[in-house]
Each structure stands twice: as C-alpha cells, then as structure tokens.
Amino acid sequence: MSRTHITCTVNGDPVDFLASDDTSLLDALRDELGLTGAKEGCGTGDCGACSVLIDGRLNCSCLVFAPEAEGSDIVTVEGIADGDRLHPLQQTFLEGAALQCGICTPGVLIAAKALLDENPDPTETEIRYALAGNLCRCTGYDKIIRSVQEAAVRLKGVVR
Amino acid sequence: MTVTEDRPTYKWVGTRPIRHDGYEKVIGKARFAADLNLPGQLHAAYLRSPHGHARIISIDTSTAAGMPGVKAVVTGADFPDLDPTDPNFDVSVNVMARGMALYNGHALAAVAASTRAEAAAAVATIQVEYELLPVILTLDESMADDAPLVNEHNITRFVESDGPSNLATANVLERGDVDAAFAAADLVVEREFDTAFVHQGYIEPHGCVVDVGPNGKADIWASSQGHFMVRSLTAAILGWEPSKIKVTPAEIGGGFGGKTTIYLEPIAARLSQMSGRPVKLVMTREEVLRATGPAPASQSRVKIGASNDGELTAIECWFGYTVGCTNDLAGLIGAMSVASYKFPNLKLEAIGMLTNTPKTAAYRAPSAPQAAFAIESVIDEIAQALDMDPIDLRLKNAVVEGDPTAMGMPHPRIGFVECLEALRDSDHYRSPVPDGAARGIGSGFWFNIGEQSSATVNLNEDGTATVITGSPDIGGSRTSMALMAAEELGIDVYSITPVVADTESVGFTDVTEGSRATFSTGMAVVNACRELIEELRARAAKILGVEQDAVTWVDGTAVADGHDPLPLAAITAKAKSTGGPLTVTASLNAGGAGPSFAVHCCDLTVDEETGQVTILRYTATQDAGTAIHPSYVEGQMQGGTVQGIGWALNEEYVFDDEGSMENASFLDYRIPVASDLPMIDTIVIEVPNPAHPYGVRGVGETGIVPPMATIANAIARATSTRMTSLPMSPPKILAALDTP
C-alpha cells in the first residue's frame, strides 16, 4: 500500500510523516515520530492506554487512521509538561503513588487532563466516569482518583 | 492508616518518597517492551491453531517463505525436541507446537517480515493439515472414565501412575480424624462451589525485541517478571548456552504472575538467527487472552464442622482445578495452605486436571483465591447459623504463632489476629451497615517465598550510592531497595540510585514472584550495605589514624572519640588512597519469608431486578511486617482487591464447544473500571517478620485471596441467597434469586 504524507501539529510542534491508509495514529506516533508514550494495550479502543487529545478531544489513537490526523492538533503525554515543569497531574500522580507499573499512566493522564480542562471542579463520581475508559490493573484506581482530585485543587490555585 | 507493633524508629523506612523511576513514567519516556525499535528490525506474527485439539499432519510454509518482505519462517521443526521428562518440556511445547495443537490459540508457526502487515499476510498462506481430536474443556470431561487424553505426554506428578493421563497433580493433607469430628460436631455445613478461568489482565501485552548476532550471541529486550528466567528458559528451549544470551529487562506493564514464564523469546531468537536481523515480537490483546496463562477454573466441595460455641473442629475439602494443556504443578499448593484456622481435624485434597485450554500460569497467590472463596463462604454460613459475629468467629479460631499450618509445620510469628482486631475496631466495621446494603467479611493469606537474590552497592566518589539488583520492579520495589539502603548507609534516599540491571551486570536473581522482591532482594541489599559499612569503618580508621574497633557508623558518618565525624562523602573522596573502589556484592538464597494475612470487609447492594452488585464501601487490612514504602504497600493491597472484585463479579472465559474463546478482548473480558468502584480503604498492619532485618513480609499476593468470599458473604446477607459459582454476574444472581 502506498503511503500518504501527513502534516499536523503534535505537542505544539509542526510535524510531518508518511503512513499508509491502514496505519493507526497510535502506530504513526510511536513508529514514525518516536513518541512511545501512548501505548497499545488492546488495539480495539477498549483500554485507553493509547489516549491522546485531538483538537482538544479525548480519543483512542488506535481507532484513528493516521491520515485522519491531517491538519489536526494532537497532544500526547510527552506534551503536557511545560518544559521541565510537570503538569500538576503529573506531579500529584508521583506524590500520590497513582502509578505502579506505569503502562496505563500516559493514557490516564491525558484523560484526566481532558476532564480538568473542561470541568475544573469534578466530583469523585465525575472523575470515575471520565476515567472509565482507561483500564488500570495495578492500582484499583483509588490513588489515581485521589491524585486527580488533588491536581484539580492545585490547578484552581487553592493551597491546602 | 497503619497499625504498628513496637518497632524501631526509622529515618527512611516507612516514608513515602516519590519513586526514583516515577518521572520517566509520567512523561512517557519509560521504555516498556514494545517501546524499543532497533535499526533493520523485522516484525513477527504467529499462526495459531483454530482448533481446540488436533494432530498436525503437515505444515506447509513454502508459500509464506516467498511472500514479500518475509525473511524467516519457523515451526516446531526448528526447535530441538526436549525429552518429555525434562522440566522445561511443557514450556517448550507451549511456545511452539510439536505435532499437536493442544488448544485453540496454540502457536503453530511464526513469520518474520519487514512489516507487521507482510508478516500477517504470509501467515495467512501457511497450509496446515489437521486431524481433529476430541476437545476436553471441563473438569468433568477431563475426569470421565473414558476421557480421551488431552496431552499424550502428561504423566501425573507426585503420585504413582500407570502412564499418561489427564491428571496433572494430586495432593492430600490430613491430620486428626475428620469423620469422628464431624460425627461429634453440633453443626456441619457442606457446600459445593465452582469458579471460571480468569486472566491476570495486565494492560501490557507480552513483547520482546531479540537481536542474534553472527557470533550466535543473543541480545534480548523483554518485559518479564524475571529476566534470568527468560535467559534460562530461552536457552533450554533453543538448546543454546545461557552465556550466549543477554537479557535486558524492559519496564514491565503488569505481570501478577502471568509473566513468570515465557512465550515469545525463543521464537524471536530463532527468527533473528535465521534472518540475521533483529526481530520484534509483540502479542496482540487477542493473543494474550487466547494463548497465555489464565488462572485455573475450579470446582470444590467444602465441609466444615463446628461446636455451638463457634469452635471450628473439622474441615474436609476436595478441590479440582483445570490447569490447561500441560502440567501445572506447584500452583496447587496454595489450596493446601488455606487453613488459616486451627482445625484440629483436617483433610484437604486437591487435584489438577488437564484441559484443551491455554497452559495456566500463576495469578497472585496461585490456587488460593479459588479455595478461599469456598472455605470463607462456608465459615460465614456457620457464623450465620450460630448467630455469631463473623470476625468473632474467626478470632476464636485464628491461627497464631506455633499453630500448625495445613502442611504440618508450625506457623512463625504471624499477624492474622492483629488484622481481625484492626478490622473489628475500624471505622468501617463500627459504622452501621447503610440502609438497603449488606456487609461481608472474608480473609486469606499467602505464605510467600524467599529464593535467590543478588545486590551490588557501589559508592560513588561524591558519597552517593548506586544499588544494583536483578528484581524487575512491578510495583515500586526499586524505591524500597533505595529506602532500605538509605536506612543502612545513613544517607538521603535520593542520594541513592536504584537500578534493575541486565543478566550480565548483576548476580543471579530469581523471578519477582511469590511476593519475594522486597523481602529477599531487600535482604541482599541490606547485607551488601552492612558489608560496605564494615569497609567504610576500616577506611575511616586509616584516615583518622585509629583502630577499626574505635570507629562506629552513625547516620552516614564514621565516628571515633576525639575526632571530628567523617561523613560518607569524605571517605569516598579518598577511596583510592585508602584501598580502592568501594563496592560490595551480596547474594543469598533467602529463607524465612513471613506469611502475610489479610481480612477484608465490604458493604454492597444487590439490585434484585437487574442482578447488579454495587460496592459501596471496601476496607482491606493486611499484615506487611514492615511497610518499607507505605504507598506501594497500600497499592498492592488495593490492586489485589480490585482484581479479586473483578474475579468475583464479572470476569470469566467463555468458550464455545470447540474450545474457541468467545470473549478474547477487553470489551467482553471486562475487568473493573474506575466507575465500578469506591475508594479501597486500607489498614496496613505491621507485625514484623523476625527473619528479615526490617521485618518485611511480602504483600503482593495476599490481597487477591479474600475478595470473592467477602463479596459472596455480603450478597448472602443482602439476599438470603448463597452464591457458590463465580463470577457472581447479574444473570447468575438473578437466576439464583429466582430459584426457590
């Protein structure tokens, strides 16, 4: 199959790469751009380990064909820190031990960021439903939820 | 929350620093198995059996070999045939079939090509001639008198046998006289139970990249719970020397026991050798579910006798586990150990039977969850019948130090009573059960193992330290190593760099399993630090011009009367002049692993119209001995609990009549998600293990043992219906409620 030339923005940088029409955005990010933060846990959109933001919306990149990304603005876990300053979610995940093996963590961070970008004051239930598309087998989700709650507090600028 | 016995005050042990490997993991830089790409690498794909059981008459890969991009093709013929009595025979057959497809999903051939698509296209052209054979899928089918053989090479372990059969193992433990005790008991409860196959469900599929050079040296990058095991099994299956194989551990995306064996590496190595190119081999999720080890399904009969005042006098159990297509032996022992109670009269019998399903693998406390579901349910029924509080009933019968285990040896110092008391006194248990809800209690334990570990501690010129171990970090253990080293050396935990090194750079270390890493590798780290401190005292003595006996080590400093203290950095700066580099390696075959007990409590509701169970509140207590890093101890407790909740309420393999798994995806093999659950509250009990310098007990496995009974016991109290079949999914609950 011939490969299409795709141009888009990833983590704020203009990028371009080649991909055949049946290549997923996930594989393009990982194999063409070397951004291996997004992971393949299932390849069928059921685990969320491949979560990225496309034009601000949460997506499973394994379900997006690479050519569909033409012209869009993609954010992966590699792009949510500000230089060497971690995003509050990344910081609270570390402090709150919200990761054990870490394989689901990039996807969870992206999904949590999508939530907080839209809803800065979520209830515990809202957090749980927003993350229901991200499977974690190590943590039982408890420390993940608590870390998202703490990040929400910090993002609002309230110091406890 | 932690409940602690009197113990020393530690400066570092028991604190919660950010883990050393955390930053890479939150910025997406940590490298897991599939994250490595080597120049010129090929991608490999498998041909897997579409039949549950078949003789392979012929495999024709000639077309595949000529397809675009294809550089190598292998079948069973490309691997040496081990003798059936070789301990690695079963694994060698499982990674690539030899003349027999033993389950739907069994690897029959593999192709390496320039792209995944080319490899898959080539696989599709492989022609196989099969002679279909009867498919055995259940315990009853396997045990039937005239049952066909699942695996013609299976000889029963541990007992005499006349030849191949479907019986994998049989174990019996007894003490006292159960018949007399039952006859004398005031109350006897007997129930039958069954559970389904469940998968460990790690989010990262198995993966590796293998590069075999022209000198026959293999470089393996793989995610595994034990890279020395990867080396030895790969060597055994290929007939290569282990010294020709180097394994570098990738970060591992979950294991839970499922990555204590291998599937891919010998295949990738052979393809790499044949093609002269690196080979990347990663399983799809479907392959993980169709072809990697689940935990056995089971049936059981449990009979318990008690006196009217709640003394549990006798227990008789029969457990039958279906263990897949080849022998799974040691896993059955967990069932043997479930007697957490004094039971003066005991008879426990467990068998393993073969089925044409994937070879089972360990899943946290292998075989104990199935047994605990049954035993803890019957104990709860007895509590109900005697109108006794379920915690009080357990307290009355709980084993303490000196009581015999089911296997006869006396228990060492253990914390079962402490866990029961902590739960009884907890806010959860003292709160009233919410309206419309019901509460269940369950307990469990795992004895944990020690085994071999090595550790090297290098002191750097600036007074920092590098701690090198060989235990893949599946839950934060490398920071626990750093905490113990910090405590020993008396330096800041961030002055320590913990490293998990490859098979050429650290001494032999057994697999991270059996909850052994913090215990056994931790001991090696402590021993290395203590030896290093002796050397530091000697160096300090030289620098200060005193006898070594005059020097003590306090808080990272050499202290001698009449001299200013000499901090570690001052000594390391003079390493060369005082004798040379400061480095020590310690290794051991650790004994004295302490059992970890747990008691769980759950409040839930049952919707009697839909059969849906909603967990409102869950508390887990567990004895960690000493929680080196409490956040990661809590994490193990919470993770194990939620896996148990999934096992209890929803997870199961669904096979069609021919042994094809019908739900081989995360859509239909549905594990718990965040919206299914409340917070999982933890109470960490610390009854130090006397055999470990910091009192550590392994904690990784016990958490999965209590949840199924805990939930079943709550459902029984919510609905007056005792669920005896897992999973307790909505259709099954509705059916049970409808049954008079």
Place this chain on the structure above:
Amino acid sequence: MPRVHLMSDHRRFTNGEAIVESEGATVGAVIAELEQRYPGLGEALTHGASAGVNGVIHSEPQYLAVDPDTDIYFVAPLTGG
C-alpha cells in the same frame, strides 16, 4: 535422630507412618537414608518436596545441616505469582 514428617502422598512408602526417625547430618543425607529403608521415598522427596526446617522452607535442601533433634517437614514445593 532427625524426625521426618511426611505428607499423606508419601506415607504410602512407609506403610502409612506419618513421622519417621532418620539419620544424617544434612537433609540430603536424611533423604538418602530414607531411600535405603523405604525404596522410592527418597526419589519422591528429592523431586517432589521442599523441606521445612526450624520454621524456614527450603526448596533445595540437600546440603542443609540438621541436628539430631531437628524436625524436618516435607511439604509440596511452594511458588507464587
């Protein structure tokens, strides 16, 4: 004389005796001695058992030293996940 505690499966070699006395300075020597007296038992213990001694379970106990008053419990091999 170290005392050896046998699992049910192994008592078939000893006519049902659950506890037998043996001799030897190591677990390996004890097993060899048992094989002499109860043919087949030594083999079964070597390949199908771990040894519990003084509260510690050893998966490869052949060189483990034992005293005359030691209790040796032969248990099925342990594992984990």
